[in-house]
Amino acid sequence: MSVIHILQAELELTGPGAVAAPEAHTVPSALRPDLPLARDGWGNPHLPATSLTGSLRHHTPQHRRQALFGDIVKTTGSSPRNTRDETTAIASTVRVLGTRLTLPDAPVTERRRTAIDRHRAAAKATTLHDRELLPPGTELTLWLRIDTTTTASPLIDEVIELLADWRPRIGGGRTTGYGRAELITVHHRAIDLTTPDGLHHWLTTGGPALIDGHATVVHDRAQRQGGAPDEPYLFGTALHFRIADALHIGTGTSAERPGRQSGLTQILRDHDNTPIIPGSSWKGVLRARVEFILRSTGIGDVCASVEDATSGSCGTCVVCETFGWSERPGPAANNTEPPKTVGARGRLLLADSPVRGGEVRIRNHVAIDRVFGGARDEALYTEETVEDGHLTLHLRHDKPVADLIRAALILALTDLADGVTGIGGGTTRGYGTLTAEPATADWLSAEHTWAVTTLRAHLDTTSSVSTPATQEAPA
Ligand SMILES: [Zn+2]
Numbered sequence: 194m195s196v197i198h199i200l201q202a203e204l205e206l207t208g209p210g211a212v213a214a215p216e217a218h219t220v221p222s223a224l225r226p227d228l229p230l231a232r233d234g235w236g237n238p239h240l241p242a243t244s245l246t247g248s249l250r251h252h253t254p255q256h257r258r259q260a261l262f263g264d265i266v267k268t269t270g271s272s273p274r275n276t277r278d279e280t281t282a283i284a285s286t287v288r289v290l291g292t293r294l295t296l297p298d299a300p301v302t303e304r305r306r307t308a309i310d311r312h313r314a315a316a317k318a319t320t321l322h323d324r325e326l327l328p329p330g331t332e333l334t335l336w337l338r339i340d341t342t343t344t345a346s347p348l349i350d351e352v353i354e355l356l357a358d359w360r361p362r363i364g365g366g367r368t369t370g371y372g373r374a375e376l377i378t379v380h381h382r383a384i385d386l387t388t389p390d391g392l393h394h395w396l397t398t399g400g401p402a403l404i405d406g407h408a409t410v411v412h413d414r415a416q417r418q419g420g421a422p423d424e425p426y427l428f429g430t431a432l433h434f435r436i437a438d439a440l441h442i443g444t445g446t447s448a449e450r451p452g453r454q455s456g457l458t459q460i461l462r463d464h465d466n467t468p469i470i471p472g473s474s475w476k477g478v479l480r481a482r483v484e485f486i487l488r489s490t491g492i493g494d495v496c497a498s499v500e501d502a503t504s505g506s507c508g509t510c511v512v513c514e515t516f517g518w519s520e521r522p523g524p525a526a527n528n529t530e531p532p533k534t535v536g537a538r539g540r541l542l543l544a545d546s547p548v549r550g551g552e553v554r555i556r557n558h559v560a561i562d563r564v565f566g567g568a569r570d571e572a573l574y575t576e577e578t579v580e581d582g583h584l585t586l587h588l589r590h591d592k593p594v595a596d597l598i599r600a601a602l603i604l605a606l607t608d609l610a611d612g613v614t615g616i617g618g619g620t621t622r623g624y625g626t627l628t629a630e631p632a633t634a635d636w637l638s639a640e641h642t643w644a645v646t647t648l649r650a651h652l653d654t655t656s657s658v659s660t661p662a663t664q665e666a667p668a
Contacts, residue, residue: 195387197395198349199290200337200411201380201404202356204363208544209302209464210327211371212240212364227322228365230301238301238327242289244363245335249287252359261286261352287352290336293401299328299464305445306473309481321445326371328464333363333374336401344383353379353411360423368517370472370544370587379412380404424542424589427599428640432586432606433630436551439578441624442474442617450575457555458576463547468579470616472543475586478616479543480516482605483598487512492597492651508537515540515598540592551582578624600647603640610637 214231233239250262258264263285269278303323310317341348356379363372382404385391394405440460447456463469487495496507506518517539560572588602608614610633615625629637 195385196341196344196346196391197384197386198339198341198346199382199384199403199408200339200349200352200356201382201401201408202335202337202412203377203379204333204335204361204374205377206327206329206331206333206363206372206374208329208373209304209371210329210331210364210374211324211366212238212244212327213324228324230325230327238294238296238331240292240294240333240363242292242335245292245333245361246289248361248363249355249359253355257351259283261355286339286348288338290338292336293334294327295332295334297328297330297332299330302326302328302464304461304471306471307445309477324366330464332377334401336404344385349381349383353381357412366473368472368539368542369476370542373544375414376412377414378410380408381411382408424591427541427588427590427594427602428636430636432588432633432636433583434586434610434627434633435583435630436548436579436581437612437626437628439554439556439580439624440468440470440548440551440582440617441576441578441619442468442470443576453575455573455575458574460553460577460579463545465547467547467549468551468553468582469548470546470584472545474616475543475546475588476516476539476541478609478614479602479605480512482608482614483516483601484512486601486604486648487597490648490652492648511595511597513537515594540590540594542587542589542591544587544589546584546586548579548582548584551579553577553579583630596647597651600644603637603644604648607637607641610634 211228212231213228230238231241246262250258253261263283266281266283267278268281303325305321305323307321308317337352339346339348339352356376359376361374361376363374366372384395384403386395394403394407398405441458442461444459444461447458450457460468461471484495484497488497495510495512506513508518514537517537519536554577555575556578557573557575559574560569561567562569605614609616609627610629612626612628614620616627617625619625628634
């Protein structure tokens with residue numbers, strides 16, 4: 194162990210990132226977000242190295258994980274006198290020294306979200322929460338140390354290769370598009386302790402200064418034509434939509450307007466001030482519609498993930514498996530044992546969709562007095578809407594998705610394109626209707642037959658054992 198290799202990897206967030214602090218699980222207050230960013234002792238956003246190590250370890254091929262990143266091995270005592278289970282820790286060859294976050298010239302933002310009650314079509318009580326987000330463009334530096342016996346080692350090449358096609362995803366909210374990052378550069382500095390120079394460098398410097406002028410660039414994003422490829426699209430392509438009327442996805446806050454009594458209900462914008470449909474809205478709308486299709490046709494035993502206080506996501510049905518679920522499980526859909534774990538991440542990844550070419554307008558609304566027929570006092574409210582824009586839905590997956598869900602998603606997207614269901618606020622007032630762009634409309638009608646056939650095939654196999662349990666009112 195005479196050569197110390199230091200690798201410095203620089204990453205950049207390509208979208209907002211959400212690295213929640215452990216104290217996020219305490220009681221929220223009005224002054225603090227429910228899911229604050231993890232911060233160091235000086236109040237600067239901080240990313241624990243463990244967050245990245247886990248992602249890098251997961252990216253390592255299965256058979257090399259133990260050799261590179263250590264493991265905990267459970268063994269059963271083999272001798273007759275000792276039959277107790279023992280755990281043996283295997284130390285990690287790659288040591289993660291630390292991380293540093295460099296924020297761009299953009300503020301940390303907050304995003305508020307809630308769940309929608311499927312019957313009332315209004316926000317569900319006790320589900321509102323805020324999350325602090327790192328801005329896109331945030332740079333993240335990660336230092337790794339590997340000790341070897343020689344200057345040139347296949348181990349170093351292996352780790353560099355591993356980093357080069359790593360698709361780092363940082364922090365929480367992966368399935369709603371948070372934490373996407375790209376590797377920019379990797380610097381390598383070999384410190385040979387058998388040479389005077391190496392020893393001098395090792396003994397007289399420390400921390401980030403260990404990467405000095407002798408370090409070599411072993412990976413550069415500019416030379417590799419982009420980083421590792423993204424997760425595959427679920428349907429092989431992105432889907433394009435246009436806003437048919439107007440769209441309002443609120444931030445949950447309103448801006449004061451000087452000289453006016455009522456505030457302005459603002460729409461959600463990204464860091465470039467472009468109106469967006471957040472990944473979480475796509476996920477909510479698509480999940481609700483998929484659940485509705487599967488339940489009302491009686492095909493699958495699927496739960497109503499957001500309904501009333503007594504029910505919740507079951508954690509066992511095919512929708513929970515695909516979209517993920519969290520604790521507070523309701524009764525299982527098919528009256529089986531409740532699940533043992535507290536939640537699981539979904540298989541679908543939905544990113545934010547910026548609305549391009551749209552126009553932001555301010556609309557006034559007022560309630561009408563039912564007795565006098567005129568505008569009611571103090572019932573005027575004003576909200577921003579975005580009209581006439583076009584947008585792209587990036588629907589990706591990182592694990593296999595069942596054909597049943599694919600088929601239901603195609604029908605759900607068709608409903609969205611036909612204006613049967615809308616997205617965002619005020620859908621009963623004509624907001625939130627989308628139409629498909631020609632290419633997407635053609636694709637949807639081409640896939641429609643397959644989707645219906647697939648659902649019908651499932652119905653034939655399940656109809657002998659179960660009947661439609663619940664009749665739902667039309668959405
Ligand atoms: Zn479920």
